[in-house]
Amino acid sequence: MGLALEPFVVGATHRSSTLALRDRLFIDDAAAPDFYRRLAEAGVTQAIMLSTCDRVEVQGMSEAPAAAIEAVREILAARAGEDPAEIAPQLETLISDEALRHIFAVAASLESQVIGESQVLGQVKEGHRQAGRHGMVGPALESLLQAAYAAAKRVRNETEIAERSVTLASGAVQIARDLHGDLSGSTGLILGLGDMGDLIGGQLRLAGLGGTILTGPSRRTEAEARRMGCNFVPFDELEDALADADIVVTAVGTGRFLITVEAMEQALRRRKRRPVLILDGGIPADVEPAVHDLDGAFVYTLDDLEQVAREGRANREAAAAEAWEIVDAEANGWRRSLAEREAVPTLLSLRNSFEAMRDDILAGDPNADAAEATRRLINRLLHRPSEALRKLAAETGDEAEKQAIARIVARLFGLPDADSGNEDDKER
Numbered sequence: 001m002g003l004a005l006e007p008f009v010v011g012a013t014h015r016s017s018t019l020a021l022r023d024r025l026f027i028d029d030a031a032a033p034d035f036y037r038r039l040a041e042a043g044v045t046q047a048i049m050l051s052t053c054d055r056v057e058v059q060g061m062s063e064a065p066a067a068a069i070e071a072v073r074e075i076l077a078a079r080a081g082e083d084p085a086e087i088a089p090q091l092e093t094l095i096s097d098e099a100l101r102h103i104f105a106v107a108a109s110l111e112s113q114v115i116g117e118s119q120v121l122g123q124v125k126e127g128h129r130q131a132g133r134h135g136m137v138g139p140a141l142e143s144l145l146q147a148a149y150a151a152a153k154r155v156r157n158e159t160e161i162a163e164r165s166v167t168l169a170s171g172a173v174q175i176a177r178d179l180h181g182d183l184s185g186s187t188g189l190i191l192g193l194g195d196m197g198d199l200i201g202g203q204l205r206l207a208g209l210g211g212t213i214l215t216g217p218s219r220r221t222e223a224e225a226r227r228m229g230c231n232f233v234p235f236d237e238l239e240d241a242l243a244d245a246d247i248v249v250t251a252v253g254t255g256r257f258l259i260t261v262e263a264m265e266q267a268l269r270r271r272k273r274r275p276v277l278i279l280d281g282g283i284p285a286d287v288e289p290a291v292h293d294l295d296g297a298f299v300y301t302l303d304d305l306e307q308v309a310r311e312g313r314a315n316r317e318a319a320a321a322e323a324w325e326i327v328d329a330e331a332n333g334w335r336r337s338l339a340e341r342e343a344v345p346t347l348l349s350l351r352n353s354f355e356a357m358r359d360d361i362l363a364g365d366p367n368a369d370a371a372e373a374t375r376r377l378i379n380r381l382l383h384r385p386s387e388a389l390r391k392l393a394a395e396t397g398d399e400a401e402k403q404a405i406a407r408i409v410a411r412l413f414g415l416p417d418a419d420s421g422n423e424d425d426k427e428r
Helices: 019-025 032-041 065-080 084-090 097-107 119-133 139-158 161-180 195-206 221-228 235-244 261-270 289-293 302-308 313-364 370-395 399-413 418-427
Strands: 006-013 047-051 055-062 092-095 187-191 211-215 247-250 276-280 297-301
Touching: 006 019, 006 065, 006 097, 019 055, 019 065, 032 047, 032 065, 047 119, 047 139, 055 065, 055 097, 055 139, 065 084, 065 092, 092 097, 097 119, 097 139, 097 313, 119 139, 119 195, 139 313, 161 195, 161 247, 161 276, 161 297, 161 302, 161 313, 187 195, 187 235, 195 211, 195 247, 211 221, 211 235, 235 261, 261 276, 261 289, 289 297, 297 302, 313 370, 370 399
Parallel strands: 187 211, 187 247, 247 276, 276 297
Antiparallel strands: 006 055, 006 092, 047 055
16 A cells, blocks of 8 residues: 555745735746646646635645645746745645645635635636646545535535625625715726735626726736726826726735825825725735825725624624634544545455455365364464564563553454453453
8 A cells, every 4th residue: 555645735825925926926827737747747746726816826635745845846936936945935835634724724715815705616626627637636636625625615504704705895885885876987996916806896896886997016917907807007007097996995915005195195186086985905904094084085994894794803703713613624524534545455455364364274174164164264363463462562662552552452353451351361
């Protein structure tokens, strides 16, 4: 039996890395074949690649997960044009149970900037399909991903996590309508490619938003604008775009303020103080706090939107805790089922060995009665285990280790506790 395969994860996420690095690492459909070819050449044969605004990440199964992580790190570094040691601090690397939990949590949208948003499961499934087309999904990874989907389904059906993102976006639409009325005459500006911009921007368009402009510091923004059917504005023309926007949705979270007081004040003057709704979905915030004080600027953060949607922090945390319990239970269940499957070849081999011993005994003396045949069979079956146990006892000087071996044997064959069994033997 070969070595057991273990889950591994390596990649740049919204928590570990800068937007600039994720931008350089981004792998589009055209680059995917070469990326998977490089993985295979490096010995990584079961893996999927997720390339979104929040993460550029490889999830996989390997007999040597540490070596697989090192190989992926080098491939990602080459793509970014960096030395592996330079980007290593911005990469998350997980092995075994930590990787398993992470993979389940990503599918269940517990690792997203917007917890509960429904897009991420579709992104994982698309990555799964793409990896399958390149021959990178073996039985072990297939089993893992199907179990992750089952966990995500339970989270969606049994908790209120999924409702949070929908309610939050609906709250944003209601605020926009309260401020601007019929949205068909309004223009929306989406700043950045984060999940929040996609989520709220999509809801605003469904609500009849007149036009949508997309901008942001990422070089992928123009291509994404074409995909979404939005107008594209280069990021260095942000101030002009602010003047045209009635609703601004930010979703960058670079750690610096992209909408400053000066820029917003200038935009409001050009708008003759017509009101602007700013929905700051950046984590951390994209909008300078003093913008809240400008006449005509109405700024709402994620916490504000949740309050509008009447979703308290306690309820949100309770739903997240329930979701994590489901993820942990499903991950542990998959781990147990994997261990059981891995034991099957050993059990089959043991059964075949016992059958061969029985056939050999019956062939040696076809006329032996049942008592004699079973006595010989028992002796034959116990010969090698007895020799092995005696050798282990002789080689093992630690009493606790001897007792541990005795307990394992007792558990395997349903025997009484080793100590009580010895007392019974003395009495007999």
